[in-house]
Amino acid sequence: MEFECVIGLEVHAQLMTQSKIFSGSSTAYGASANTQACAVDIGLPGVLPVMNRQAALMAATFGLAVGATVNPVSVFARKNYFYPDLPKGYQISQYEIPVVSGGSLEITTEAGTKTIRITRAHLEEDAGKSLHEDFHGMTGIDLNRAGTPLLEIVSEPDLRSPAEAVAYLKKLHTLVRTLKICDGNMQEGSFRCDANVSIRPRGEAALGTRTELKNINSFRFVERALHHEIDRQISVVEAGGAIVQETRLYDPDADLTRPMRGKEEAHDYRYFPDPDLPPLVIDEADIALIRSQLPELPDARQARFVSDYQLSEDDAAQLTGQSEIADYFESAVEHAQGESRLTANWINGELMSWLNKSDIGILDSPVTPAMLGQLICRIQDKTVSGKIAKQVFAALWEGDSDGDVDAVIQSKGLTQITDTDAIAQAVNDVIAGFPDQAEQVRAGEEKVIGFLVGQVMKATSGKANPQAVNELLKKQLLD
């Protein structure tokens, strides 16, 4: 029997507010335990929550960006359960009326382009952290994270493969970062994903029993965890078993999923509207203001890159995958006097590989868009060849000549030799030095000309214009 999988994702995006969603404590990451937890975060008797308006506006921003309804009135509800890192014994969330309803994202995979519907996005507070190490059989509690604003974005079960799930997740990741509502840092838990997964015989309409996968905190793990879980479900069903509805954790070290040890027995969260908080109102004026401040969205930018810069879909998609890269590109093109395709190639190729090697982000690149643009100009005006330009790039990366492209080229003597006499001298030397190969070319084996070009380039330390070398060789040997 052939099975298909059905996947829905719940993403928790930490909103980039300065302070927590219901208190004035800082949300900065990495402070020592419990130093960023005030009376409200600790849930002391008598304290009350006060809504952080910034978080609400960020949620609305997201809603507009995915074409959703931003509900003019939404309601905070209490989700009641006991856990040591949940100070009040309930989490303030939204239940019946979330801030954002509907919306969608378009994804592209090898299988084509597809629309993934978003069910809802709601605001809630994060819990603290239980620390199980260093306490000798006891558990420590760090409440710094308690009360951090989260936007939980729930998709419809529209995803049909792990690849689609990853594509959706990446799309969402780019979007929230472009909107500047979430820093997307998956290591620090700013962008977390839970997946609901089920399988069914292909062609069947009814959904199978689902399991929920938690603790998947990188794109790579999402794909692997989903593959494992789907394979596991198929083997259970094929062996005549039934899927148990449960929460499973992905263990990246063992590379498998296992049932979560009972956090609690069957949950009845007893949701009810939080009487401490009035309904959240986002009126038309708020919406108009947010709409006017909405940045260009990744899809629109990609389309513009294709039409305005004559880039391939692939190049445009790569560049717009991160708004910082797209920003870099646009700035560099300007410095490159509009030479867009070459700039795109340099960013997606050379720059990316240097960034990856150094493990830094594009904002920290020592080669600025201005430097790259200038370098592209020097390639265009044939001051340097593409190959030499890589040496220039490396020098710029190391900080040579304070990033002055022309100074780097000068000081290293890398200026391309365009003087035909000088090249002719080198060509004649090579023909003399490699008579066998020269003869082969004369006999019609034109491919060998590449070897001779290489020798000329070597002799000129790569500074000769390869096109000029090629022409001269042909002239000398074939005319």
Added chain:
Amino acid sequence: MLHEHSLTALRDMLRRREISSTELTRHCLDRIAQHKNLNAFVTVDESGAMSAAAAADEQLARGEADLLTGVPIAHKDIFCTRGILTTCGSKMLENFVSPYDATVVERFHQAGSVTVGKTNMDEFAMGSSNETSFFGSVRNPWDPNRVPGGSSGGSAAAVAACLVAGATGTDTGGSIRQPAAFCGLTGLKPSYGRVSRYGMIAFASSLDQGGPITRNAEDAALMLQCMAGFDPRDSTSINAPTPDMTTLLGTEVRGLRLGLPKEFFDTSVDGEVLEKVRESLAVLERLGATLVDVSLPNSAAGIPCYYVIAPAEASSNLSRFDGVRFGHRSEHAEELVDLYENSRAEGFGEEVKRRILIGTYALSAGYYDAYYLKAQKIRRVIAQDFETAFEQCDVIVGPTSPTTAFPLGAKTQDPVAMYLNDIFTNTVNLAGLPGLSVPCGFDTAGLPVGLQLIGKFMDEASLLSTAHQLQQETDWHQRMPEGC
């Protein structure tokens, strides 16, 4: 005697420097010690009070005086106070010291008053007799074998026995007004949102409201002036200016329409209570008020509605008492679940557990619609009844409680009988309106009877001025229990 003066009178005497705060505070502390049998206080902060009094005297000597400089008051032990215990009448918080002051406490500090201590109360404000306190029952100064009412029974007993001239209380379903009635005092529950709930340990968040318990309306106005006002830390507090209550006290009752809901004057009310209520209304009528018959047809649904909503909210509000961060922590816990179960089983009393169970049940999947949601609908209907009645009158009047103070132990075995004490008061909380109880006479046993005045939303002024005008014509509020 010094303690027989009203809060306002003491405030003025201090300003005129006829007495010192040190002298007055010492006197209050001595009286508290002499009346320990009432069990009105959980904590007496002698050193804190005396140093605050000394500071007040220095301030007064400089000729500076805030609203209540040097006046001793007491806070219900539900308000968080930095540095001294805040127990909420529970074993759960037997040793809890709050690191911060409630907004109400802060405002009294700013007004210069001297906090002598924290008053006893029903555990987590759940009770109408003060018998659910972990620290034992409070006795009614009018008859030590009777209850003072609840849940602000300690505050009421302390003011009735003239241990302090004023105390704070909180009222979720009648917890200021009913003890005020039982102890012959003036007690005001302001409109929901008038007084900040920040630092007031939550029982039922949508119903809780702090207010004053005093011997007369003038004092209540003065205390309200101090407590009321917008607080950005409480999202349910109302951002509206507080009118000058003390000036408005002079407003005449002439032309005021008093609405008598027929549901509040039925046969379930004690005959003597009704008689005294009617007599006091006759006084107001003589002063020019007119009596209008009105109806609150859904009043009977008040108790069941209240006893779904209040426990539902309480079941969630009290979840934070889990033994993890503060409060009672069981020593008999192997697993996490034991820590929760044992800490809560040991820390909470019977009535609190009963309400947590009721509330948890009402919010459970499958019951939510039938109980919680239904109760919310009834709540809106009840509020609508008041709005309709207020089309015909300015203030609604009736008995505060169906009976006068009952003997200790009389209703502890019958929770429903206990809940019925609040039959005339809890609909006021459900509708978010201001309500005030004012003394209106004594029954043949010599126990005080309370008249309840219910006002339009944010119209505390009409209640205070009506009570004040009544007190200009009568002396019920001036009588004092024997031996006090």
